[in-house]
Amino acid sequence: MEDVAAEAGVSRTSVSRVMLGQGKVSEETRHRVRAAADRLGYVTNVMASELASGGSRTIGLLLRDAANPAYGLLFTELQKAAHAAGLTLISMTISADDRGRGQVASLHRLVGMRVAGLIVATGGVTSGQLEPFRARIPIMRAGRPETSAAIHAVSYDEEDNARQLAVHVAEQGHRHIAVLVTEEIESYPEFVRGTTMVSVLEERGCTVRRVSVRGAGDGVEKVVALAAAGEVSAIMAPSDPRQLVVLRALAAAGLRVPEDVSVSGCDGIMPGADLLGLTTVRLPVEELARRTVSHMADLIGDEPPSGVVSERLLGTLVPGRTVGPLARARGSV
Amino acid sequence: MEDVAAEAGVSRTSVSRVMLGQGKVSEETRHRVRAAADRLGYVTNVMASELASGGSRTIGLLLRDAANPAYGLLFTELQKAAHAAGLTLISMTISADDRGRGQVASLHRLVGMRVAGLIVATGGVTSGQLEPFRARIPIMRAGRPETSAAIHAVSYDEEDNARQLAVHVAEQGHRHIAVLVTEEIESYPEFVRGTTMVSVLEERGCTVRRVSVRGAGDGVEKVVALAAAGEVSAIMAPSDPRQLVVLRALAAAGLRVPEDVSVSGCDGIMPGADLLGLTTVRLPVEELARRTVSHMADLIGDEPPSGVVSERLLGTLVPGRTVGPLARARGSV
DNA sequence: ATGAAAGCGCTAACAC
DNA sequence: GTGTTAGCGCTTTCAT
Numbered sequence: 001m002e003d004v005a006a007e008a009g010v011s012r013t014s015v016s017r018v019m020l021g022q023g024k025v026s027e028e029t030r031h032r033v034r035a036a037a038d039r040l041g042y043v044t045n046v047m048a049s050e051l052a053s054g055g056s057r058t059i060g061l062l063l064r065d066a067a068n069p070a071y072g073l074l075f076t077e078l079q080k081a082a083h084a085a086g087l088t089l090i091s092m093t094i095s096a097d098d099r100g101r102g103q104v105a106s107l108h109r110l111v112g113m114r115v116a117g118l119i120v121a122t123g124g125v126t127s128g129q130l131e132p133f134r135a136r137i138p139i140m141r142a143g144r145p146e147t148s149a150a151i152h153a154v155s156y157d158e159e160d161n162a163r164q165l166a167v168h169v170a171e172q173g174h175r176h177i178a179v180l181v182t183e184e185i186e187s188y189p190e191f192v193r194g195t196t197m198v199s200v201l202e203e204r205g206c207t208v209r210r211v212s213v214r215g216a217g218d219g220v221e222k223v224v225a226l227a228a229a230g231e232v233s234a235i236m237a238p239s240d241p242r243q244l245v246v247l248r249a250l251a252a253a254g255l256r257v258p259e260d261v262s263v264s265g266c267d268g269i270m271p272g273a274d275l276l277g278l279t280t281v282r283l284p285v286e287e288l289a290r291r292t293v294s295h296m297a298d299l300i301g302d303e304p305p306s307g308v309v310s311e312r313l314l315g316t317l318v319p320g321r322t323v324g325p326l327a328r329a330r331g332s333v
Numbered sequence: 334m335e336d337v338a339a340e341a342g343v344s345r346t347s348v349s350r351v352m353l354g355q356g357k358v359s360e361e362t363r364h365r366v367r368a369a370a371d372r373l374g375y376v377t378n379v380m381a382s383e384l385a386s387g388g389s390r391t392i393g394l395l396l397r398d399a400a401n402p403a404y405g406l407l408f409t410e411l412q413k414a415a416h417a418a419g420l421t422l423i424s425m426t427i428s429a430d431d432r433g434r435g436q437v438a439s440l441h442r443l444v445g446m447r448v449a450g451l452i453v454a455t456g457g458v459t460s461g462q463l464e465p466f467r468a469r470i471p472i473m474r475a476g477r478p479e480t481s482a483a484i485h486a487v488s489y490d491e492e493d494n495a496r497q498l499a500v501h502v503a504e505q506g507h508r509h510i511a512v513l514v515t516e517e518i519e520s521y522p523e524f525v526r527g528t529t530m531v532s533v534l535e536e537r538g539c540t541v542r543r544v545s546v547r548g549a550g551d552g553v554e555k556v557v558a559l560a561a562a563g564e565v566s567a568i569m570a571p572s573d574p575r576q577l578v579v580l581r582a583l584a585a586a587g588l589r590v591p592e593d594v595s596v597s598g599c600d601g602i603m604p605g606a607d608l609l610g611l612t613t614v615r616l617p618v619e620e621l622a623r624r625t626v627s628h629m630a631d632l633i634g635d636e637p638p639s640g641v642v643s644e645r646l647l648g649t650l651v652p653g654r655t656v657g658p659l660a661r662a663r664g665s666v
Numbered sequence: 667a668t669g670a671a672a673g674c675g676c677t678a679a680c681a682c
Numbered sequence: 683g684t685g686t687t688a689g690c691g692c693t694t695t696c697a698t
Contacts, residue, residue, distance in 0.1 A: 001691065011669045016693060023694095024667055041465050046445040047380040048691035051674050065409055069604065072405030076398055079426045083435070088442055090423040093412045102416070109421060112379040132374050244605050251608070271402065272577050272605050275584070334675065344685045349677060357683050381675035384690050 001044075007036035019044050050114065059296060060110035061091035062103065064122035068241065070269040070283060074121055074143065077289030085297045090115070094122055104129055111137065116300045119292060120144075123188035127151055138299035140309065142292040144188055150308060152299070154292045157312035158189050161281040162196035164317045165236065165264050168279070170204045173326030174234040174262060177201055178209040178223040180246075182238055186214065190238035193266055197236050217245055224249045227261040233326050240267035240280055247276075247322070258324030268318050277321025284313045334377075340369035352377050383447065392629060393443035394424035395436065397455035401574065403602040403616060407454055407476065410622030418630045423448070427455055437462055444470065449633045452625060453477075456521035460484055471632035473642065475625040477521055483641060485632070487625045490645040491522050494614040495529035497650045498569065498597050501612070503537045506659030507567040507595060510534055511542040511556040513579075515571055519547065523571035526599055530569050550578055557582045560594040566659050573600035573613055580609075580655070591657030601651050610654030617646045 005012045010029055017023040018033040025033075036042075050056045059082065066072040075091065082089040090113070092106045103124045110118060117138045120130065127148035130139050139151060146153035169177060179201070181194030194210075201208050209232055213219035223246065226232045237243040243265025250257055257263055267273075268282030295309045338345045343362055350356040351366040358366075369375075383389045392415065399405040408424065415422040423446070425439045436457045443451060450471040453463065460481035463472050472484060479486035502510060512534070514527030527543075534541050542559055546552035556579065559565045570576040576598025583590055590596055600606075601615030628642045 012692080013669055013694085014667085017668090020693080026667060029667080041469070043441055043445045045384075045447055045691055046442070047384050047447055048674090049693070051378075051380050051384055051676090052691075052693040054674065054693090066399045066405040067402070067409040069400070069402050069405060072399040072402065072408070075405075075408075076400040076426055089425065091425075092421070092423065093409055108376055109379065112376045112382075114378055114380055136374070241604055244608060247608055270605060271574055271603055272609055275577060275580055276605055276608055345676080346678090346685060347683085350684090353677085359683060362683080378675055381690090382677070384692090385675075385677040387677090387690065 001042065004033065004036045004040055004042045007040060008032040056114060056116045057086060057300075058088040058090060058113070058115050059117040059119060059300070060113065060115035061089050061119045062106055062110065062122055062125065063091050063093045064124060066093050069271065070240075070267050070285065071121065073269050073285050074289060077286050078119065078121070078142070078293060081289045081293035085293055087116075087293065087297065089119075094124060107133070117296050119296060138296065138304070140292055140296050140299070142288060145192055145312075146310070149310070152295065152309040154288055154295065154309065154311045154313065156189065156283050156288065157314050158192040159196045160312075161266055161283075161315045162193040163200050164281055164315070165193075165266060165279070166197045166200035166204075168317060168319060169234050169236060169262065169264055169323055170201060170206060172234075172262065172323055174206070175326070176207045176209075176232045177234045177236060178211055178226050178232040179236045180211050180213050180219055180223060180238055180242060182213050187239075190242075193238040194236075197238075213242070216242075217249075220245055220249045224253050224255070227255055228253055232261070234262040234264070234323070237263065237265045240265035240270050240273065240278060243278060243280070243322070244270075244276075257322050259327060262323040264323055266315075268315070273318075273320075278318070279320035279323040280318050281315040282318050283315050288313055334375065337366065337369045337373055337375045340373060341365040389447060389449045390419060390633075391421040391423060391446075391448050392450040392452060392633070393446065393448035394422050394452045395439055395443065395455055395458065396424055396426045397457060399426050402604065403573075403600045403618065404454065406602050406618050407622060410619050411452065411454070411475070411626060414622045414626035418626055420449075420626065420630065422452075427457060440466070450629050452629060471629065471637070473625055473629050473632070475621060478525055478645075479643070482643070485628065485642040487621055487628065487642065487644045487646065489522065489616050489621065490647050491525040492529045493645075494599055494616075494648045495526040496533050497614055497648070498526075498599060498612075499530045499533035499537075501650055501652060502567050502569060502595065502597055502656055503534060503539060505567075505595065505656055507539070508659070509540045509542075509565045510567045510569060511544055511559050511565040512569045513544050513546050513552055513556060513571055513575060515546050520572075523575075526571040527569075530571075546575070549575075550582075553578055553582045557586050557588070560588055561586055565594070567595040567597070567656070570596065570598045573598040573603050573606060573611060576611060576613070576655070577603075577609075590655050592660060595656040597656055599648075601648070606651075606653075611651070612653035612656040613651050614648040615651050616648050621646055 005015045015033050017025050018030050064071050079089050094103045119140050119142050121142040123144040141153035145155045179197045182190040184191040198208050211219045211222045223235045237246050264279040266281050268280045338348045350358050351363050397404050412422050427436050452473050452475050454475040456477040474486035478488045512530045515523040517524040531541050544552045544555045556568045570579050597612040599614050601613045
């Protein structure tokens with residue numbers, strides 16, 4: 001910066017003003033500085049700048065595993081929305097298998113960068129872990145249903161998603177249904193979906209086989225066996241990636257979908273879901289991203305709103321080929 | 334930090350040393366400082382720290398549209414590799430429809446953050462646009478075939494990918510083939526794949542219909558029409574997302590795959606690609622991520638290697654149900 | 667409209 | 683082992 005000032009024959013102050021595009025600078029000076037900066041390939045040191053000014057239009061994003069298309073899309077959409085709002089988004093991902101420890105470290109890193117706000121789009125971080133930072137900077141949860149009422153959140157209405165799917169399956173006549181339920185700690189949204197499906201189905205008088213899953217492929221043999229034995233006519237998976245695993249296993253076992261057994265998932269983001277004919281709920285990712293960023297912009301603004309943001313967005317049922325009407329011919333079902 | 338020092342009854346220097354985990358500090362002091370920091374919820378200001386120390390173990394990533402599963406996976410894998418190498422990765426995405434302008438702005442932002450290195454995983458930035466920064470910080474291209482010999486790159490061997498696919502299709506007996514070719518500016522990898530497919534097929538004596546694509550769905554009606562008219566028995570798409578578009582259009586037109594027409598793509602990352610039976614080449618994403626980060630670690634190390642890194646990684650052909658042997662019964666084919 | 671000076675929060679020699 | 687002193691590169695009053 002010193003060099004640019006010298007090259008342009010002005011003081012560092014003027015260079016600063018020009019680069020920030022603020023304050024009073026003559027057209028002449030402004031031009032000379034720009035020219036000098038270009039010539040020298042000068043780029044403002046953001047860290048020094050933010051350090052000196054104290055402020056920052058940068059917000060941090062903690063994301064869960066972008067390899068999952070639903071999170072990848074969320075990432076892209078958040079970035080778009082942030083850009084449109086004049087915010088810079090810097091992000092760190094956590095692989096799905098990294099429970100807790102690494103996530104909190106990343107969280108610290110982001111806070112350490114003195115970002116103006118934090119968007120947490122991974123269920124792996126608990127509300128308790130966010131608590132210490134809440135006073136320091138605005139935090140918004142995106143996607144995961146938030147349990148703590150003290151933390152801002154725009155989330156998918158997973159209860160409703162699960163309900164829509166359960167009702168759809170039940171309305172096709174299925175009465176004996178297997179539901180894959182993950183552990184709360186593994187994936188909170190999937191956990192909520194699974195348990196909700198179970199209760200909705202039971203309310204409607206269905207016989208539910210609740211099968212718990214831990215790893216990626218765990219529990220699948222179990223449901224396939226149930227289907228093969230004719231004990232269930234439908235299998236509900238808590239997400240589309242898991243629905244794929246089920247479909248694969250079913251195919252390997254020689255069972256036809258939906259003739260022998262119906263299958264459903266949840267997400268609706270996967271490219272090719274339509275071609276596969278997946279039955280699912282399409283998450284309102286784009287809207288979630290927009291609303292999250294919009295609230296964040298308010299929160300880091302001059303007059304932050306006082307209340308706690310808490311929104312739930314509804315998904316859209318996508319009936320597919322994988323769920324068919326109950327065939328009354330088979331086994332005990 | 335001042336507060337922490339006071340709380341622990343030591344100087345700021347000691348606090349610094351403890352937080353950095355370096356230098357000589359007594360067990361006693363270390364403990365007291367940690368306790369004080371925890372009590373006050375103190376997190377080191379990364380910006381001030383890096384500003385003062387000059388160095389940074391943070392590297393910037395410019396990524397193309399994580400909504401594309403291939404880039405989403407790359408993102409995750411890069412992050413994993415970086416973490417393993419003790420590097421922090423901060424990233425910015427660019428949506429696929431943002432050509433040039435925004436990308437360069439993001440690039441500036443990253444450079445402005447004084448990251449130690451830059452990984453560019455988007456074809457949208459040209460070698461020329463990277464040039465000005467090359468002297469300042471190490472830059473690595475990841476994925477895109479690099480044309481400039483001056484820039485470090487670990488890339489997919491798109492020529493080979495295309496060749497593998499073309500040979501596979503030709504060996505199934507197809508002689509009249511439509512190839513979708515994107516414009517260079519839209520997607521450089523797809524452009525390379527397309528043109529390579531064309532030349533490989535022609536070398537093998539096939540009649541090639543080269544159909545150019547601009548938008549996401551552009552050109553597809555054309556190839557479907559060719560297939561419907563029996564003028565081609567196979568359609569080669571330059572990527573799996575595009576292969577899906579073709580499959581959708583074919584289904585809508587009532588054409589069966591592969592009985593009426595064979596279809597191929599390239600990527601192999603899409604979850605569910607196997608269930609769909611896509612014929613494709615699986616990109617070595619994981620290896621690319623590892624090698625890119627490994628080279629980057631060297632480049633920002635104490636004794637950076639002198640030569641220019643230039644590696645090409647081979648993909649793996651995944652024969653699927655979408656490509657079948659030529660059926661000799663139809664039309665002019 | 668422009669410049670001088672005083673930090674922003676931290677680290678790195680260098681003494682003690 | 684621990685504290686002291688100088689900055690890192692910038693922004694921001696406050697004069698001029």
